[in-house]
Structure formats: C-alpha cells, structure tokens
Amino acid sequence: MAALALFSLPLPTKTIVASYSPNPPLHGRKLRAAVIGGGPAGSSAAEALASGGVETFLFERSPSHAKPCGGAIPLCMLDEFQIPHHLIDRHVIRMKIFSPSNLAVDFGKTLRPNEFIAMLRREVLDSFLRSRAQSYGADVVSGLVTDLKVPTSPGAPYVVHYVSNNSRRELAVDVVVGADGANSRVAKSIGAGSYNCAIAFQERIRLPDEKMEYYENLAEMYLGNDVSPDFYAWVFPKCDHVAVGTGTVRSKREIKEYQRGIRERVKSKIDGGKVIKVEAHPIPEHPRPLRVRGRVALVGDAAGYVTKCSGEGIYFAAKSGRMCGEAIVRASDGGDRMIGERDLRREYLKEWDAMYVNMFRFLDLLQNVFYGSNSAREALVELCGDEYVQRMTFESYLYKKLADGNRWEDAKMLVNSIGSLMRCKIIGERMEVLNL
Amino acid sequence: MSISMALFSPPTHLQTLSPSSFPKPHLTHKPYLFLRPKNPLFHVRATEDNGAGALTSAATTVEPIAEPKVPAPSEPELEKNETSAASNGSLGTTTEVKVVVSKFENPKWVNGTWDLKQFQKDSKTDWDAVIDAEARRRKWLEDNPETSSNDEPVVFDTSIIPWWAWIKRYHLPEAELLNGRAAMIGFFMAYFVDSLTGVGLVDQMGNFFCKTLLFIAVVGVLLIRKNEDIETLKKLVEETTFYDKQWQATWQDETPGSSEN
Numbered sequence: 081m082a083a084l085a086l087f088s089l090p091l092p093t094k095t096i097v098a099s100y101s102p103n104p105p106l107h108g109r110k111l112r113a114a115v116i117g118g119g120p121a122g123s124s125a126a127e128a129l130a131s132g133g134v135e136t137f138l139f140e141r142s143p144s145h146a147k148p149c150g151g152a153i154p155l156c157m158l159d160e161f162q163i164p165h166h167l168i169d170r171h172v173i174r175m176k177i178f179s180p181s182n183l184a185v186d187f188g189k190t191l192r193p194n195e196f197i198a199m200l201r202r203e204v205l206d207s208f209l210r211s212r213a214q215s216y217g218a219d220v221v222s223g224l225v226t227d228l229k230v231p232t233s234p235g236a237p238y239v240v241h242y243v244s245n246n247s248r249r250e251l252a253v254d255v256v257v258g259a260d261g262a263n264s265r266v267a268k269s270i271g272a273g274s275y276n277c278a279i280a281f282q283e284r285i286r287l288p289d290e291k292m293e294y295y296e297n298l299a300e301m302y303l304g305n306d307v308s309p310d311f312y313a314w315v316f317p318k319c320d321h322v323a324v325g326t327g328t329v330r331s332k333r334e335i336k337e338y339q340r341g342i343r344e345r346v347k348s349k350i351d352g353g354k355v356i357k358v359e360a361h362p363i364p365e366h367p368r369p370l371r372v373r374g375r376v377a378l379v380g381d382a383a384g385y386v387t388k389c390s391g392e393g394i395y396f397a398a399k400s401g402r403m404c405g406e407a408i409v410r411a412s413d414g415g416d417r418m419i420g421e422r423d424l425r426r427e428y429l430k431e432w433d434a435m436y437v438n439m440f441r442f443l444d445l446l447q448n449v450f451y452g453s454n455s456a457r458e459a460l461v462e463l464c465g466d467e468y469v470q471r472m473t474f475e476s477y478l479y480k481k482l483a484d485g486n487r488w489e490d491a492k493m494l495v496n497s498i499g500s501l502m503r504c505k506i507i508g509e510r511m512e513v514l515n516l
Numbered sequence: 517m518s519i520s521m522a523l524f525s526p527p528t529h530l531q532t533l534s535p536s537s538f539p540k541p542h543l544t545h546k547p548y549l550f551l552r553p554k555n556p557l558f559h560v561r562a563t564e565d566n567g568a569g570a571l572t573s574a575a576t577t578v579e580p581i582a583e584p585k586v587p588a589p590s591e592p593e594l595e596k597n598e599t600s601a602a603s604n605g606s607l608g609t610t611t612e613v614k615v616v617v618s619k620f621e622n623p624k625w626v627n628g629t630w631d632l633k634q635f636q637k638d639s640k641t642d643w644d645a646v647i648d649a650e651a652r653r654r655k656w657l658e659d660n661p662e663t664s665s666n667d668e669p670v671v672f673d674t675s676i677i678p679w680w681a682w683i684k685r686y687h688l689p690e691a692e693l694l695n696g697r698a699a700m701i702g703f704f705m706a707y708f709v710d711s712l713t714g715v716g717l718v719d720q721m722g723n724f725f726c727k728t729l730l731f732i733a734v735v736g737v738l739l740i741r742k743n744e745d746i747e748t749l750k751k752l753v754e755e756t757t758f759y760d761k762q763w764q765a766t767w768q769d770e771t772p773g774s775s776e777n
Binding site: 181182184273275294345346347349366367368372388425429433444448454458465499500503510 | 651652654674675756759760762767768
C-alpha cells in the first residue's frame with residue numbers, strides 16, 4: 081500500500097494510482113448520502129449527489145427562515161449555478177468606500193454594462209436551490225438533526241438522529257456532508273475542532289422613498305475604529321429596505337457601540353428610517369482544523385470557507401458543496417461503490433485547496449495589511465481611487481479568479497500601495513505625537 | 517432646545533416605531549450621555565491651543581445647555597417627533613438633523629479639502645503645515661467621528677502632498693541616523709577584524725565571509741532600530757504564516773496507510 085502513502089502528501093499534485101485497488105462495489109443498492117443543512121452549500125451538494133446517482137437525503141430544520149446575511153453574490157455564481165434573474169432584488173453597480181476621515185471613493189467606474197453585484201434575499205435563493213436539488217431526486221427532510229453517530233467498525237453506516245414532526249427518527253447512511261453552518265453539529269460529532277468567529281450584526285431599516293433612491297444601486301462600506309476595529313461596516317440595499325450593519329472579531333462585546341457608530345456615520349442618509357429587524361450571526365474566520373474525517377466532509381460555513389477582508393461566503397459555500405458532491409459521485413462511480421476518507425481528501429479537499437487557497441491567502445494578507453489601524457484604512461481608501469485597482473478588484477470578485485493584469489500596472493500599484501501606506505502611517509504617527 | 521431635541525430624536529425614533537424594540541430608547545440615551553462629556557473637555561483644550569482647528573462657537577454654547585436637558589424632554593419629544601415622522605414620513609423631520617454638533621470646521625478646510633493658498637509661506641506652500649493640519653483633523657475625527665455627508669464630501673488625499681516634502685521631513689533625518697550607525701559599526705568592525713586577523717580593509721572586502729557579515733550588518737541596521745523591533749519582527753513572521761497553517765491543518769494528521777471506513 082505504498083500508493084496510499086503518496087496520498088498523504090499535502091501537495092495539490094496529481095499522483096499516479098496504478099497500484100491502487102478500487103473501492104468495493106455495493107451490491108444491490110446505491111450509495112446513501114446525508115447532507116445536513118439546506119443552505120447554498122447543502123443544496124448544491126445534494127444536487128450534485130442526486131444528479132450523479134447517489135441516494136441523497138437533505139436535512140433542513142427551518143425551510144422558511146430568513147438567514148441574516150449580506151445577500152450579495154458574484155456574477156460567476158449566477159452563471160455557474162444557473163440562478164434565474166428574476167430572483168435578484170437589486171443590481172448593485174456602484175460602491176462607495178469611506179475612510180475613517182470620511183474620504184469617499186466611488187467604486188464601479190470600471191464596471192462593464194453587463195456587470196453588477198446581485199443582491200438577493202437568502203430565503204428566496206435558498207428555497208430555489210433546495211427545490212432544484214429536490215427536482216434532481218434529493219429527498220428533502222424537514223427536521224432538526226440532533227446527533228450524528230460515528231460508526232465504530234469499518235463499513236458500518238453513520239446514523240443520523242433527527243427530530244421531525246415531533247418524533248425522533250434515525251437514518252443510516254454511508255456518507256455525510258456537513259453543511260450546517262457556523263455552529264455545525266456535524267463538525268462537533270466528528271471532532272473537527274473549532275475556529276474563531278467574527279460576529280456580524282445588522283439592522284434592517286426601511287427608508288422613506290427619496291432616501292431609498294440614493295441606495296437604488298449603491299452599496300456603501302465604512303472603515304474606521306468607530307465602526308469596527310478589524311472589519312468594516314456596511315449599508316447594503318435590499319429588496320425594499322437597507323441593511324446597516326457591522327462586524328468584528330475581537331471586540332464582540334462592543335458590537336452595539338460599533339453599530340451605533342455606523343448609524344452615526346450614516347445618519348443623514350438613513351434619517352427618517354424605521355428599523356424593521358435586528359439580526360446577528362457568527363461568521364467563521366478560517367477553516368476548521370479538520371475538514372474531512374472518515375466518510376464525513378464539511379462544506380461551506382461549517383468548514384470555514386469565508387474569505388477574510390470581504391467576509392464573502394455564499395459563493396464558496398455553494399461551490400464547495402458542489403465540488404464535494406461531485407467528488408463523492410466520482411469516487412463512488414456514480415453511487416455504485418463505497419468510498420473512503422482518502423477519496424474525499426483526494427477528490428474534494430485537494431481540488432478545493434488547489435483552486436482557492438491562494439485567493440484566501442491573498443485576502444488574508446490584504447486584511448492584515450489594511451484593516452489593522454486607521455492609518456492603514458486611510459491608505460486603502462486612497463488606493464481604491466485608482467482605476468486599475470478598481471478593475472482588478474471587481475474582476476477578481478465577480479469571476480473568482482485572481483485577475484490577470486498588466487505587469488507594469490501591477491508594479492505601479494505595488495509602489496503606490498507602499499507609498500500610500502507610508503504616507504498615512506507618517507500622518508498616523510504625527511497624530512500620536514500631537515497632543516490635542 | 518430644539519437643537520438638543522434634534523440631536524436625540526433621530527436615532528431613537530428609528531427604534532421606537534417597531535413595537536418589539538420599545539425598551540430601546542433608554543439604551544440609546546445613556547451612551548449619548550457618555551459621549552457628550554468628551555466634547556466639552558475637548559472644547560476647553562481646543563480654545564487653548566492656538567493652532568488647532570477652531571470649532572464653531574455655536575457648538576460650544578449648545579453643549580453645556582444640551583446636557584442637563586437630555587433626560588427630561590427627550591421622552592415626550594420622542595412621541596411628538598415620531599408622530600410627525602410617521603405622518604409626513606419625509607424630509608420634513610430632516611431639517612432638524614442638519615445642525616450636527618460634531619463637525620470639523622477650520623478656516624483652511626474648504627470644500628472637503630485643504631485650501632493650499634492659505635498655507636503659503638514665502639510664496640511657497642508650506643507642506644509641513646499641511647501635513648500637521650491633516651494629522652490634527654484625523655485625530656479630531658478619531659475622537660469625534662463625523663457623519664459622512666453627500667453635500668460636503670471629503671476629497672483630500674495624501675497624494676496631493678508632493679513626494680519630496682515627505683522625504684525632506686521624514687526620510688532624510690532617519691536616513692542620516694541609520695547611515696551614521698552603519699558607518700560607525702562598519703569602522704569599528706573593520707578595525708576589529710584587522711586587529712584580530714591582520715587582514716586590511718581592501719582584502720576584507722574581497723573575502724566572502726566578510727561580505728556576508730557586511731550584508732548582515734546592513735540588514736540589521738535597517739530592520740532593527742529599537743530593541744522592540746526584534747519582537748515585532750518575530751511576531752510579524754508568525755502572523756504571516758498563521759493563516760496558511762490554519763488551512764494546512766486538515767492535512768497535518770494524515771499518516772501513511774491510515775485506516776478509514
């Protein structure tokens with residue numbers, strides 16, 4: 081089994097499987113998979129599994145729940161997941177970023193006419209994806225999963241304990257996909273370890289019509305120690321109201337102060353508005369120490385696939401769900417063979433890491449450099465005034481590929497970044513010295 | 517009085533209209549009380565400081581009057597404002613909001629940027645003063661965050677200040693310091709090595725080991741300028757690799773031929 085040793089290399093390279101013995105075939109039945117959690121990650125996984133021939137059960141505890149979320153999805157998600165355009169509430173084509181000293185920069189000058197950020201309601205998106213998974217053959221179970229019993233002997237099934245219609249039930253499956261979000265039950269059952277979370281807090285405010293017009297296709301981002309010490313605050317337009325919120329990792333207790341801070345910063349623009357809902361939710365900061373164990377794989381927020389800097393998670397949740405589902409289908413030959421942990425690692429984890437780890441790393445670098453202090457945030461906003469930066473940012477965001485730019489412009493951008501950072505740091509140091 | 521009403525009604529009537537958040541008004545009042553005391557202190561110091569941006573005199577007079585009035589009238593005013601907001605639900609109520617107390621005012625700050633004509637010294641712009649003024653403004657804003665407004669957007673950008681002004685003021689003194697240190701270290705190291713090995717300066721430069729030591733000395737002088745820098749550098753290295761470690765964590769416990777199923 082020397083070939084198995086090859087798979088322990090954490091390098092995203094293809095290894096030769098010539099001496100590898102295939103998985104044992106299942107006799108008389110298809111592979112059974114349980115997907116816990118019916119959000120974008122779970123629905124995409126269920127869809128990929130069901131359409132690949134695996135017997136799929138999708139568990140969702142509250143199908144009509146409106147998940148607290150920014151609700152912005154990139155263009156590539158609309159294409160890759162064939163999201164119909166009538167689900168989109170708003171097309172955001174302009175963004176404004178405000179520095180701590182209220183220097184405002186208009187983002188979006190470089191967008192092409194068919195490019196926009198789609199804002200959707202999560203309940204609308206989630207139920208669409210779930211019903212599509214159902215149409216492909218997934219069995220949607222409305223119930224709360226209370227426990228996942230890990231088998232003690234090889235080949236034994238995983239038992240999902242759940243409560244549905246006020247009765248306790250059990251389901252035995254071969255493979256489990258944990259897509260149950262930041263407080264994942266599945267992750268707990270397999271001992272995947274925990275991660276740091278940011279808390280995102282937002283208030284939905286219904287504005288009078290003239291104020292709403294200002295936010296017709298504009299989203300705003302605010303930076304500063306008064307609105308968040310390590311993240312940003314936002315005003316996102318939704319179907320008929322705006323969501324004003326902020327987030328933080330390290331100062332969770334002061335979140336209400338920061339919320340007040342953002343309300344202050346936006347005061348004149350949301351004046352006369354009515355708060356219709358207040359919500360908060362944890363956002364994972366980094367992947368869990370363990371994302372695959374046994375025949376259980378974690379996807380989406382449960383795995384911790386949220387980018388730093390922008391806090392984006394919907395696309396990565398859906399994509400990881402789909403990739404995991406496809407990986408299981410491939411490894412099991414369309415549901416005919418049993419699979420093992422190494423299949424999940426090879427087909428899903430390795431592929432995922434190879435595709436996205438660099439993007440995540442880059443955004444982490446940006447967060448460390450630019451979100452650390454007020455002077456760094458000033459530098460960030462100054463840089464965002466540059467057209468090349470805007471174009472690169474939007475292309476990377478909308479198409480989820482680190483955009484390929486001109487080397488000369490890249491070098492200029494790097495020099496400008498260093499220049500801005502240094503200038504703002506000098507002013508920051510001057511600020512410390514000045515005793516007002 | 518109407519000004520104080522204006523100060524406190526907007527945030528509270530945002531919340532009290534939704535029945536579920538009725539107890540909220542008390543919460544929003546208290547923090548305002550906390551925030552308020554900072555400003556009077558600041559005003560006192562600002563008037564002493566001659567060069568600092570002056571705040572509108574209206575602000576200074578409103579502050580002390582507004583304070584004691586806060587708890588009493590705001591509750592009944594709340595009701596009044598809400599109903600008026602609900603009835604016209606339009607720009608009518610916003611006119612009160614325009615009087616924002618914490619706003620950066622300075623005769624040299626015009627239209628969201630520094631008016632360079634006012635910074636002339638000997639018929640040339642005094643960039644040092646511009647840098648100082650901006651630093652003061654940002655410091656003031658840090659303590660008194662200002663509402664972003666569409667009518668008076670901030671357009672001042674540090675790139676307006678020419679590169680040589682920065683270099684003259686900040687780079688050159690530090691460069692002088694570091695070069696001086698490097699020269700002193702270099703001289704004594706050359707003397708020391710010569711006295712130990714008898715190898716003169718010219719021959720030292722030709723030796724690979726000496727060149728390496730020279731490189732280390734230069735890098736050391738550049739990176740480690742204070743004692744704390746050593747710790748800072750160590751933490752920096754750890755921080756930059758931390759996120760990567762978190763991503764690789766899932767691959768760590770893999771052992772060859774580990775059994776699954």
